[in-house]
Amino acid sequence: MTENQNFFNNEELRQETELRLRKLLPILSESGADALIIASNANVYYCAGRFFRGYIYINKEGRTLYFVIRPNNFCPEENLLYIRKPEQIPAELEKLGIPLPSRIGIERDDLTWSDCERLRKVFPDAEVINASPIMRKARLIKTPYEIELIREDGTHQAAVYSKVARLYSRDMTDLEFQIEIERILRLEGSLGTLRVAGNLMEINMGSVIAGENADTPSPYDFAMGGAGVDTSVPGGASGEIMRMGQTVMVDMNGNFNGYNSDMTRVWSIGEVSPLARKAHACSIRILRELEKISLPGTEVCRLYNHAMEIVEKEGLSEYFMGHRQHAAFIGHGIGIELNEMPAITPRCKDILRENMTLAIEPKFVIPEVGAVGVENSYVVTPSGLENLTPFHEEIINLL
Amino acid sequence: MTENQNFFNNEELRQETELRLRKLLPILSESGADALIIASNANVYYCAGRFFRGYIYINKEGRTLYFVIRPNNFCPEENLLYIRKPEQIPAELEKLGIPLPSRIGIERDDLTWSDCERLRKVFPDAEVINASPIMRKARLIKTPYEIELIREDGTHQAAVYSKVARLYSRDMTDLEFQIEIERILRLEGSLGTLRVAGNLMEINMGSVIAGENADTPSPYDFAMGGAGVDTSVPGGASGEIMRMGQTVMVDMNGNFNGYNSDMTRVWSIGEVSPLARKAHACSIRILRELEKISLPGTEVCRLYNHAMEIVEKEGLSEYFMGHRQHAAFIGHGIGIELNEMPAITPRCKDILRENMTLAIEPKFVIPEVGAVGVENSYVVTPSGLENLTPFHEEIINLL
Numbered sequence: 007m008t009e010n011q012n013f014f015n016n017e018e019l020r021q022e023t024e025l026r027l028r029k030l031l032p033i034l035s036e037s038g039a040d041a042l043i044i045a046s047n048a049n050v051y052y053c054a055g056r057f058f059r060g061y062i063y064i065n066k067e068g069r070t071l072y073f074v075i076r077p078n079n080f081c082p083e084e085n086l087l088y089i090r091k092p093e094q095i096p097a098e099l100e101k102l103g104i105p106l107p108s109r110i111g112i113e114r115d116d117l118t119w120s121d122c123e124r125l126r127k128v129f130p131d132a133e134v135i136n137a138s139p140i141m142r143k144a145r146l147i148k149t150p151y152e153i154e155l156i157r158e159d160g161t162h163q164a165a166v167y168s169k170v171a172r173l174y175s176r177d178m179t180d181l182e183f184q185i186e187i188e189r190i191l192r193l194e195g196s197l198g199t200l201r202v203a204g205n206l207m208e209i210n211m212g213s214v215i216a217g218e219n220a221d222t223p224s225p226y227d228f229a230m231g232g233a234g235v236d237t238s239v240p241g242g243a244s245g246e247i248m249r250m251g252q253t254v255m256v257d258m259n260g261n262f263n264g265y266n267s268d269m270t271r272v273w274s275i276g277e278v279s280p281l282a283r284k285a286h287a288c289s290i291r292i293l294r295e296l297e298k299i300s301l302p303g304t305e306v307c308r309l310y311n312h313a314m315e316i317v318e319k320e321g322l323s324e325y326f327m328g329h330r331q332h333a334a335f336i337g338h339g340i341g342i343e344l345n346e347m348p349a350i351t352p353r354c355k356d357i358l359r360e361n362m363t364l365a366i367e368p369k370f371v372i373p374e375v376g377a378v379g380v381e382n383s384y385v386v387t388p389s390g391l392e393n394l395t396p397f398h399e400e401i402i403n404l405l
Numbered sequence: 406m407t408e409n410q411n412f413f414n415n416e417e418l419r420q421e422t423e424l425r426l427r428k429l430l431p432i433l434s435e436s437g438a439d440a441l442i443i444a445s446n447a448n449v450y451y452c453a454g455r456f457f458r459g460y461i462y463i464n465k466e467g468r469t470l471y472f473v474i475r476p477n478n479f480c481p482e483e484n485l486l487y488i489r490k491p492e493q494i495p496a497e498l499e500k501l502g503i504p505l506p507s508r509i510g511i512e513r514d515d516l517t518w519s520d521c522e523r524l525r526k527v528f529p530d531a532e533v534i535n536a537s538p539i540m541r542k543a544r545l546i547k548t549p550y551e552i553e554l555i556r557e558d559g560t561h562q563a564a565v566y567s568k569v570a571r572l573y574s575r576d577m578t579d580l581e582f583q584i585e586i587e588r589i590l591r592l593e594g595s596l597g598t599l600r601v602a603g604n605l606m607e608i609n610m611g612s613v614i615a616g617e618n619a620d621t622p623s624p625y626d627f628a629m630g631g632a633g634v635d636t637s638v639p640g641g642a643s644g645e646i647m648r649m650g651q652t653v654m655v656d657m658n659g660n661f662n663g664y665n666s667d668m669t670r671v672w673s674i675g676e677v678s679p680l681a682r683k684a685h686a687c688s689i690r691i692l693r694e695l696e697k698i699s700l701p702g703t704e705v706c707r708l709y710n711h712a713m714e715i716v717e718k719e720g721l722s723e724y725f726m727g728h729r730q731h732a733a734f735i736g737h738g739i740g741i742e743l744n745e746m747p748a749i750t751p752r753c754k755d756i757l758r759e760n761m762t763l764a765i766e767p768k769f770v771i772p773e774v775g776a777v778g779v780e781n782s783y784v785v786t787p788s789g790l791e792n793l794t795p796f797h798e799e800i801i802n803l804l
Contacts, residue, residue: 047607056636059624076730078624078639079632114518119511120535122518136519185591192584198609199638208446210597210609225458225477233478237455238663238741239598240477264637331475342637 016083022151023055027068030144034066040107041065042137043095043125046116048201048342049141051264054082061092069104092128111137116203142347147361152265152341153385153394156363159267160383160394163260166194167271167397170256174273174404180243180254181235184214187258195262203343208239212258219244220255220377223331230255230328230369230377250276253376253401255369260383260395266344268365269395270381273402281325282378283401285370288320289379290399292336292368297384297391300364306354310336313368314352322370329371337366340383362386363394415482421550422454426467429543433465439506440464441536442494442524445515447600447741448540450663453481460491468503491527510536515602541746546760551664551740552784552793555762558666559782559793562659565593566670566796569655573672573803579642579653580634583613586657594661600742607638611657618643619654619776622730629654629727629768629776649675652775652800654768659782659794665743667764668794669780672801680724681777682800684769687719688778689798691735691767696783696790699763705753709735712767713751721769728770736765739782761785762793 030053034042044053044062051057053064059076063069072082073089087098096106110129112122115138126134148156166187173186188211192198198211208226215232224231224241233244248254253274260267272286292313300309313336317326327333339346340363348356350366364386369379380399384391429452433441443452443461450456452463458475462468471481472488486497495505509528511521514537525533547555565586572585587610591597597610607625614631623630623640632643647653652673659666671685691712699708712735716725726732738745739762747755749765763785768778779798783790 051637057624057639076622076624078622078630112518114522117518119513119516119518119521120537123513138519182592185588188591188597189584189588192587193581195634197635197638198587199607201607208598208600223475223477225456225475231477235594236596236662238450239596240456263635 019055022149023053025149026053026055026144027064027070029147029149030064030140031066031068033140033143034064034111037111037135037140039066039109039111039135039137039140042111042140043128044113044137044141045121045125046113048203049113049116052141052145052342056082058082060089061095063095063099065104065107071098071102073098092125095128107132109133109135111135111140113137113141115139145341146339146347147359148341148363148385149361153361153363155263155265156267156340156383156385157394159260159262159265160269160396162194162196162262163267163269163395164397166191166258167256167269170271170273171402171404177247179245179247180214180216180219181245183216183248183254184243187214187256191259196259197261197263198259200259200261200266201343203345209242213241214243214254214256214258215377216243216248216254217246217252217376218374219246220371221329221373230371248275251278251375253278253282253372253378254404255377255379257381265342266340267383267395268340268344268367268381269383269397270367270369270379271397271399271402272378272380273404276403276405278375278378278401279372282372282375284320285322285325285372286378286380286401288316288322289368289370292316293366293380293382296366297393300358300384300386300391302358302360302386302388304358306348306350306356306358307352309350309366310352310354317368325370325372327369329373336368337364339363340365358386360386360388364391418454421548422452424548425452425543426463426469428546428548429463429539430465430467432539432542433463433510436510436534436539438465438508438510438534438536438539441510441539442527443512443536443540444520444524445512447602448512448515451540451544451741455481457481459488460494462494462498464503464506470497470501472497491524494527506531508532508534510534510539512536512540514538544740545738545746546758547740547762547784548760552760552762554662554664555666555739555782555784556793558659558661558664559668559795561593561595561661562666562668562794563796565590565657566655566668569670569672570801570803576646578644578646579613579615579618580644582615582647582653583642586613586655590658595658596660596663597658599658599660599665602742602744608641612640613642613653613655613657614776615642615647615653616645616651616775617773618645619770620728620772629770647674650677650774652677652681652771652777653803654776654778656780664741665739666782666794667739667743667766667780668782668796669766669768669778670796670798670801671777671779672803675802675804677774677777677800678771681771681774683719684721684724684771685777685779685800687715687721688767688769691715692765692779692781695765696792699757699783699785699790701757701759701785701787703757705747705749705755705757706751708749708765709751709753716767724769724771726768728772735767736763738762739764757785759785759787763790
């Protein structure tokens with residue numbers, strides 16, 4: 007096995023996967039399952055600390071086996087078994103004297119119906135429960151190492167955003183601007199890929215939204231979608247020239263190491279209207295207040311409702327989280343996937359805990375100007391939110 | 406509704422979706438289903454000729470209804486119904502006097518278990534069959550318009566490849582080279598995204614593989630995977646400097662309009678070894694022979710077996726489709742997804758038909774040199790394969 011370059015050494019990786027297992031086991035036990043059979047890309051990466059093609063079997067006693075179908079350079083070195091197909095797993099368990107589960111967890115929100123049914127038939131006598139909520143809950147609170155990875159992402163993303171203004175030239179389209187940002191993100195080390203839960207979000211490396219395009223509805227789960235340039239993926243930059251008085255919202259890829267930071271800043275072509283400036287200042291104020299009230303023990307819905315109170319007091323509701331179409335959230339968990347739990351919505355029942363990581367994005371769409379607002383990624387600490395994406399928050403004039 | 410920019414006008418779009426429906430109906434009828442409820446991104450795009458968020462209901466009489474959840478600018482204008490959730494669909498069907506199905510097709514290979522079960526409960530009295538094979542079969546033979554889109558992709562991709570040599574500078578890494586290719590692909594109009602069937606292929610915009618990295622196993626379903634630069638997505642360029650005597654294989658994104666062309670060419674740093682040149686010439690010879698024998702009515706496995714015969718006669722088997730790890734295919738269907746049916750494998754039972762589109766990629770990995778070989782995208786015509794990605798096929802020396 008080659009050394010995993012995300013860790014200083016394999017001993018560190020072993021300790022990290024053990025820590026993750028210790029967080030998972032009580033949740034597994036509570037679920038009533040005897041074992042999980044993990045197969046989704048994001049959860050394989052989480053449980054093994056590296057991605058390989060195959061399955062991870064974890065029983066409630068904490069016994070973990072890595073069943074690898076297609077070996078690569080970074081496969082686990084211990085508890086590793088090569089198989090050609092999942093149907094071989096029960097025989098391998100029996101050889102090791104590990105009893106077959108009578109209740110097995112399969113990731114029913116992450117795998118296709120056909121893949122789930124195939125795994126069900128691998129354990130024909132077992133009752134099946136959904137492993138996806140178990141894994142979402144285990145991944146909700148990050149380990150110190152995971153937080154370090156997101157912090158590292160944030161520093162790279164800020165370094166890229168510090169160069170964005172230099173990429174602009176007069177009469178550029180939003181798409182041309184985005185392409186130059188994509189390039190410097192990649193040169194800074196962005197992996198280019200994004201893991202997203204669900205099959206609805208189809209983006210390449212994020213979103214650059216200028217002017218009126220911010221108010222164009224898109225079919226994807228974004229606050230401000232944009233028209234895109236093709237009806238096959240109708241979202242994002244529209245290819246129009248960015249004009250005087252417009253804003254450009256940059257919400258690009260923050261995956262430099264398997265984890266994501268999510269970060270939005272706004273640039274402008276010349277000066278923008280007083281309403282746009284007011285809304286942008288309101289977004290920053292919301293972040294400052296939420297940073298203070300988001301203590302461990304706080305209900306997640308309180309973040310949403312507190313933001314709404316500020317917005318209403320300032321008379322900006324009609325522009326908040328969209329104008330022609332409004333999104334009913336102001337943020338979301340982040341980690342291996344861009345859209346983890348919790349969703350910061352009016353009715354979210356989750357409670358903030360120390361070491362949860364959140365992206366908070368109070369944004370506004372101002373007609374004829376464009377999108378304004380700031381998004382930061384945070385970790386919940388005993389004294390409130392710590393910003394993992396610190397960078398100048400004011401609108402930066404590109405002229 | 407805004408005009409769909411992929412079509413000259415909405416009448417053309419209406420005719421195209423009708424043509425697709427006429428191809429689908431006999432396959433639907435043969436399956437025994439009364440209706441399909443389509444929800445996967447690729448199949449929604451196929452059936453509607455544009456992407457929207459929602460569901461398409463198609464019954465065996467050909468009645469098609471578009472149930473839209475999140476409107477965008479390019480929604481269908483006829484047979485359109487807005488819903489908030491799929492549970493509203495049966496009541497809408499009843500209102501229109503459309504009988505509920507007693508056998509419904511759901512895309513069980515494309516949607517998660519949870520999404521499939523949700524749809525099953527929408528039609529609680531219906532027997533469920535798998536709609537994924539029905540849709541794969543319907544999409545197997547392309548309409549003239551789909552072929553035009555892939556041909557258009559091919560011309561864009563060739564235009565980009567004609568500029569690749571100019572992007573090289575001495576002591577560049579494979580990853581730096583890839584980033585410059587990504588940029589000109591995007592400037593040429595590449596949408597950046599890729600639709601891929603299954604959840605196993607995680608790439609951003611394709612693959613640039615130089616030198617020994619071609620022989621590094623990756624967990625993904627690629628012929629020559631590469632190590633990548635991070636254990637979270639262990640595939641692709643490795644970030645090493647490209648050295649004298651090595652090849653660089655460029656197999657990048659060909660999605661400019663919702664359809665894909667798939668095209669590979671090889672560049673080199675200086676001269677490469679006689680063995681590498683011989684293998685590359687063999688790849689070109691395989692393509693020329695397959696272009697002639699791939700007539701409508703030919704078994705797909707014959708393409709694979711004919712290629713293997715040539716490779717064996719030339720004594721190159723140990724390098725074919727990988728060296729340390731071999732892939733057991735030499736090509737695949739292409740269309741909306743990069744990996745459509747048929748897979749060109751030794752035991753494929755499919756028969757070539759006119760207007761199928763294929764990518765054929767006989768590649769070799771030569772130790773210490775790298776990957777060689779050519780990939781073209783083709784359409785099956787009455788006189789053999791027509792190349793949709795015509796471009797210089799010899800190895801191009803970057804020095």
